[in-house]
Amino acid sequence: MGASNESLLVINNISVVYSDVIQVIKGVSLKVPRGRIVSLLGSNGAGKTTTLKAVSGLLKPENGRVTDGEIVFDGEKIHNLSPEEITRLGIIQVLEGRQPFKYLTVEENLRVGTATRWMKPYRQDLDLVYHYFPSLVQRRKTLAGYLSGGETQMLVMGRALMAHPRLLLLDEPSLGLAPLVVREIFRIIKRINEEQKTTIVLVEQNANMALRIAHYGYVMENGRVVMEGDSGYLRGNPDVKEFYLGVSAGGASRSYREVKSYKRRKRWL
Amino acid sequence: MDFFIHLFINGLSVGLLYGVSALGFVMIFKSSSVLNFAHGQLLAIGAFAFLVLVSWLKLPVALAFLVTLCGSFALGFAVERVFLRPLIGESLIFVIMLTVGLASMLKGILLLFFGGNLQTYPDFLPGWLAVQAGSVYIPPVYVASSLLGIVFLVLFGLFFKYSPQGIFMRSVADNQTAALSLGVHVKKVFALSWAIAAMVASMSGVMLGIINGINVHEISSIGLKVFPVVILGGLDSIGGAIIGGMIIGLLETFTSGYISPSLRDVIPYIVLVAILLVKPYGLFGLVEIERV
Numbered sequence: 001m002g003a004s005n006e007s008l009l010v011i012n013n014i015s016v017v018y019s020d021v022i023q024v025i026k027g028v029s030l031k032v033p034r035g036r037i038v039s040l041l042g043s044n045g046a047g048k049t050t051t052l053k054a055v056s057g058l059l060k061p062e063n064g065r066v067t068d069g070e071i072v073f074d075g076e077k078i079h080n081l082s083p084e085e086i087t088r089l090g091i092i093q094v095l096e097g098r099q100p101f102k103y104l105t106v107e108e109n110l111r112v113g114t115a116t117r118w119m120k121p122y123r124q125d126l127d128l129v130y131h132y133f134p135s136l137v138q139r140r141k142t143l144a145g146y147l148s149g150g151e152t153q154m155l156v157m158g159r160a161l162m163a164h165p166r167l168l169l170l171d172e173p174s175l176g177l178a179p180l181v182v183r184e185i186f187r188i189i190k191r192i193n194e195e196q197k198t199t200i201v202l203v204e205q206n207a208n209m210a211l212r213i214a215h216y217g218y219v220m221e222n223g224r225v226v227m228e229g230d231s232g233y234l235r236g237n238p239d240v241k242e243f244y245l246g247v248s249a250g251g252a253s254r255s256y257r258e259v260k261s262y263k264r265r266k267r268w269l
Numbered sequence: 270m271d272f273f274i275h276l277f278i279n280g281l282s283v284g285l286l287y288g289v290s291a292l293g294f295v296m297i298f299k300s301s302s303v304l305n306f307a308h309g310q311l312l313a314i315g316a317f318a319f320l321v322l323v324s325w326l327k328l329p330v331a332l333a334f335l336v337t338l339c340g341s342f343a344l345g346f347a348v349e350r351v352f353l354r355p356l357i358g359e360s361l362i363f364v365i366m367l368t369v370g371l372a373s374m375l376k377g378i379l380l381l382f383f384g385g386n387l388q389t390y391p392d393f394l395p396g397w398l399a400v401q402a403g404s405v406y407i408p409p410v411y412v413a414s415s416l417l418g419i420v421f422l423v424l425f426g427l428f429f430k431y432s433p434q435g436i437f438m439r440s441v442a443d444n445q446t447a448a449l450s451l452g453v454h455v456k457k458v459f460a461l462s463w464a465i466a467a468m469v470a471s472m473s474g475v476m477l478g479i480i481n482g483i484n485v486h487e488i489s490s491i492g493l494k495v496f497p498v499v500i501l502g503g504l505d506s507i508g509g510a511i512i513g514g515m516i517i518g519l520l521e522t523f524t525s526g527y528i529s530p531s532l533r534d535v536i537p538y539i540v541l542v543a544i545l546l547v548k549p550y551g552l553f554g555l556v557e558i559e560r561v
């Protein structure tokens with residue numbers, strides 16, 4: 001049994017370039033085992049979103065390109081496919097920053113999730129989504145633009161579930177949400193992974209929460225993977241502790257400036 | 270009073286047709302942000318296709334109408350495939366210039382075949398379509414065109430509200446990247462919006478042709494009237510396009526009825542400028558939901 005049989009997704013030494021000149025990913029490799037949650041950590045601008053978009057094919061509309069290496073999903077090379085083809089293989093990305101269809105109702109948003117198999121019935125899938133996200137039920141007919149942040153995050157995740165994903169790429173689901181809501185969302189992510197057997201790549205800045213539910217993690221900096229390991233190992237690692245878990249290793253905290261360089265302000269692209 | 274009512278009905282039914290054809294224009298704009306300057310030519314092609322089928326080939330009217338609708342649906346699809354698709358991802362100004370070029374090309378072809386003279390359809394609408402209410406007489410054309418306009422509107426509404434493809438089209442208009450991330454075939458959505466726009470335009474072209482007669486220049490210029498209509502209604506509101514159409518239709522008929530027919534085509538643009546000065550987003554422009 002080769003490694004590609006245990007891994008649903010293999011990213012092999014890829015480089016990504018935007019507008020033919022700006023290189024943002026430099027030789028990233030990672031593996032996502034079937035049925036697992038793999039977390040991708042790193043500070044702003046590390047290249048996490050770009051890595052996800054390389055997998056889902058969404059680089060193209062942004063004028064980005066995988067210039068080197070290969071991305072293999074379930075034995076098939078996918079780095080030259082279009083998003084339409086990639087989604088139909090079962091790879092669904094939930095975009096960063098919660099992007100509902102504001103002028104569609106909650107249920108219409110969910111129906112867009114059936115685009116990859118739109119002639120098929122979808123009632124049961126709706127029920128499944130409402131089962132995981134019960135708070136969406138009584139908001140079914142509300143325009144998505146009027147939902148709260150937490151509800152919106154649930155909606156965009158539910159929308160992705162409608163597509164029967166085999167690989168779910170979640171980009172910062174905790175972004176800008178209250179701690180209680182974050183905990184709720186992560187609990188549901190774990191349940192989806194366990195009950196639906198969905199393989200998940202979880203991009204997060206909230207390393208603490210992410211490493212609690214992930215099985216394995218990668219840390220990216222400046223377009224490279226700088227560290228990887230089991231969640232338990234990463235949580236115990238002094239560097240991860242200091243920069244991503246907000247715990248100081250040696251008791252005495254490092255200078256504010258040094259830490260801050262890892263917590264650059266979020267850029268809005 | 271009768272004259273007023275006559276003008277009113279005339280204005281409303283012509284305006285409804287303006288509104289319905291503006292809908293197609295709005296649909297292309299909403300899904301792909303392209304301003305289609307060849308919209309009037311799509312109306313004209315529909316009107317002349319119907320003329321060929323009815324007057325030259327002597328097909329039964331209903332069949333001819335159906336063939337015209339299906340043909341223009343296919344034409345819209347083809348135009349998107351051949352001319353627009355290669356430009357996806359290019360700067361919008363190129364795409365808009367392309368539609369300007371397309372407009373003069375199509376107009377040239379029509380002039381070549383049909384010349385610039387006024388032509389008319391044979392009179393085929395049955396007399397029983399007319400409505401006589403007291404002293405007010407509504408001729409069959411107005412009844413027929415209003416009914417058709419309303420039928421198209423209802424079909425439009427149902428399609429967008431309930432059908433999967435309609436919902437996908439709205440999702441693309443709403444957030445294209447998110448639609449892509451869920452596997453919506455965005456290029457198919459563009460093609461479908463051109464196809465539907467062309468079909469609706471040809472319906473309006475035929476009805477306006479029955480009302481006013483058909484002439485390449487006249488019908489093509491309706492494409493420009495789409496601008497005051499949609500700007501009045503807001504470029505992204507469908508209900509607004511309909512109301513905008515009716516307002517322009519009424520303005521036109523009242524101007525030519527009470528002031529002078531030669532001012533008919535000027536007034537809408539004066540109103541357009543006035544409204545743009547006061548409400549730059551149109552009377553019914555979308556209220557942006559800002560939350561997240």
Ligand SMILES: Nc1ncnc2c1ncn2[C@@H]1O[C@H](COP(=O)(O)OP(=O)(O)OP(=O)(O)O)[C@@H](O)[C@H]1O
Pocket residue numbers: 018019022024042043044045046047048049050051062064096205266267269
């Ligand atoms: N469309 C683009 N064109 C050019 N450069 C881009 C583009 N998108 C992202 N970049 C650059 O690529 C780098 C990585 O960005 P990316 O969004 O992948 O980071 P990230 O790890 O997701 O960060 P964050 O945590 O802030 O979301 C950044 O320096 C960014 O400026």
Ligand SMILES: [Mg+2]
Pocket residue numbers: 048049050096171
């Ligand atoms: Mg990101």
